[in-house]
Amino acid sequence: MTVTIVGSQLGDEGKGALVDRWGGDADVVVRYQGGDNAGHTVVEGGEEYKLSLVPSGAVRGKVGVLGNGCVVNPRTLFDEIDGLREKGLDPDVRVARRAHVIMPYHRVLDGIEEEVKAEDESGTEVGTTGRGIGPTYEDKVGRRGVRIGDLTDRETLRERLEYVVPQKRALVEDVHGLEIDGTDREDAFDVDALLEEFAEFGERLADGGMTVNCSDFLHHRMQAGDRIMFEGAQGTSIDIDHGNYPFVTSSNPTAGGAAVGSGVGPTVVGQGEVVGIVKAYLSRVGSGPMPTELDGDEQEEALADFIREKGGEFGTVTGRPRRIGWLDLPMLRHASRVSGFTGVAVNHVDVLAGLDELKVAHAYELDGEVIETVPATAEEWARCEPIYREFDTWDEVDWTAVAEAGYDALPEATQTYLAYIAEEVDADVYAVGVGPDREDTVEVVNPYEKQ
Numbered sequence: 296m297t298v299t300i301v302g303s304q305l306g307d308e309g310k311g312a313l314v315d316r317w318g319g320d321a322d323v324v325v326r327y328q329g330g331d332n333a334g335h336t337v338v339e340g341g342e343e344y345k346l347s348l349v350p351s352g353a354v355r356g357k358v359g360v361l362g363n364g365c366v367v368n369p370r371t372l373f374d375e376i377d378g379l380r381e382k383g384l385d386p387d388v389r390v391a392r393r394a395h396v397i398m399p400y401h402r403v404l405d406g407i408e409e410e411v412k413a414e415d416e417s418g419t420e421v422g423t424t425g426r427g428i429g430p431t432y433e434d435k436v437g438r439r440g441v442r443i444g445d446l447t448d449r450e451t452l453r454e455r456l457e458y459v460v461p462q463k464r465a466l467v468e469d470v471h472g473l474e475i476d477g478t479d480r481e482d483a484f485d486v487d488a489l490l491e492e493f494a495e496f497g498e499r500l501a502d503g504g505m506t507v508n509c510s511d512f513l514h515h516r517m518q519a520g521d522r523i524m525f526e527g528a529q530g531t532s533i534d535i536d537h538g539n540y541p542f543v544t545s546s547n548p549t550a551g552g553a554a555v556g557s558g559v560g561p562t563v564v565g566q567g568e569v570v571g572i573v574k575a576y577l578s579r580v581g582s583g584p585m586p587t588e589l590d591g592d593e594q595e596e597a598l599a600d601f602i603r604e605k606g607g608e609f610g611t612v613t614g615r616p617r618r619i620g621w622l623d624l625p626m627l628r629h630a631s632r633v634s635g636f637t638g639v640a641v642n643h644v645d646v647l648a649g650l651d652e653l654k655v656a657h658a659y660e661l662d663g664e665v666i667e668t669v670p671a672t673a674e675e676w677a678r679c680e681p682i683y684r685e686f687d688t689w690d691e692v693d694w695t696a697v698a699e700a701g702y703d704a705l706p707e708a709t710q711t712y713l714a715y716i717a718e719e720v721d722a723d724v725y726a727v728g729v730g731p732d733r734e735d736t737v738e739v740v741n742p743y744e745k746q
């Protein structure tokens with residue numbers, strides 16, 4: 296009995312809010328990809344929790360698992376756990392022994408690569424979160440990574456570091472021609488210092504009984520009758536395989552990732568519910584094409600500013616202002632197919648209240664042809680011209696009252712907008728977000744009750 300929560304667009308669709316909402320009916324919440332590049336916000340009774348690594352279910356006292364598909368920075372992990380403890384919570388977090396570790400040199404390399412791309416003006420700078428995500432997945436695939444299981448075995452950890460650190464050093468010094476010794480990069484490339492710090496993290500993980508063989512652990516929990524929720528991070532259009540490469544993250548936020556990144560079979564994930572989280576407009580943090588971006592003229596920019604301010608569209612991890620655009624249906628159709636959505640939750644409809652106009656890209660025109668889904672290359676995507684449909688706008692209402700009263704209490708124009716989305720993505724609307732708080736959600740279907 297599983298529910299998988301997937302970002303349908305470019306991340307920050309409000310996944311954390313729905314994981315929190317429905318996580319109340321789950322026993323175990325599993326992150327299956329990504330690392331501390333995520334920023335998931337949970338608001339409970341006015342108290343705001345911002346989580347980048349610990350699964351959002353921790354706020355509700357659920358067991359939180361970081362699956363084998365995740366990349367884990369132990370510094371962030373323990374900072375976050377300590378922060379939650381200070382707020383009076385007692386998070387129970389388990390980490391897959393197969394998950395890869397983000398080492399300090401990965402973060403340094405993430406920064407260097409972005410700088411190099413920015414300097415050569417090739418326009419390929421991704422605008423990463425700088426958390427070392429890409430370089431860590433590179434090492435995973437290159438079979439030179441450090442895994443969580445290695446942290447609890449000092450000799451293996453030393454061997455791994457002695458092999459890999461000189462290579463990273465050479466990359467910085469010989470390929471990029473940058474200094475390490477005598478700079479603030481030094482510690483990140485010092486085998487002994489890394490060994491001390493990370494073996495200590497290993498001890499803390501072991502002492503706390505925090506490491507698990509993820510597939511086994513989840514299997515036993517499910518046999519005992521537990522309900523699993525998979526918490527996707529990022530979104531479909533920044534998926535390494537299905538997004539707008541190269542302006543993507545380095546993992547698979549799409550539903551297939553839930554199986555691979557946790558060790559729960561695709562038949563199990565597929566028998567469950569897969570809910571796409573949709574923002575009622577579009578936001579993007581980082582570079583890459585965005586056909587419906589509101590940046591054409593002063594009027595569009597003013598509208599983007601309005602939505603950005605009202606929706607609080609500033610990166611949770613980096614604080615960067617998010618780029619804003621109209622809802623993009625080709626993107627959503629693609630997302631629904633790739634992950635096999637059984638339902639969608641549409642968030643932020645309150646943010647769109649009171650606008651003078653409301654547009655949606657129904658399709659694109661690409662080189663004279665009309666297409667209804669996204670092209671495979673970023674270059675083609677950048678050439679796409681949106682073909683818009685206009686919708687009636689809705690006024691500001693008492694959203695908390697609407698959330699209590701249910702779907703029929705939503706303004707008629709909002710219902711029309713939602714019905715259109717559901718029809719186009721061929722999935723039912725399970726929930727409508729009308730504000731950031733757990734209670735500010737119009738629930739139509741609780742996916743756990745559907746099964």
Ligand code: GDP
Nearest residue numbers: 307308309310311334335336643728729730731
């Ligand atoms: P995530 O990364 O997908 O979990 O989303 P983020 O937490 O990064 O960004 C979503 C932001 O919107 C957070 O500040 C949420 O508290 C807030 N939010 C979520 N749903 C809604 C909604 O329906 N309306 C409004 N106004 N804010 C929402």
Ligand code: IMO
Nearest residue numbers: 306307332333334422423424528529544580581
């Ligand atoms: P949540 O889970 C939005 C973006 C970065 C950058 C690209 C690659 O909160 O939705 P990375 O650091 O992953 O190598 O950066 O992906 N990005 C996100 N954008 N929400 C996120 O997570 C993101 N995680 C990464 O801005 O464009």
Ligand code: MG
Nearest residue numbers: 307334335611
């Ligand atoms: Mg976020």
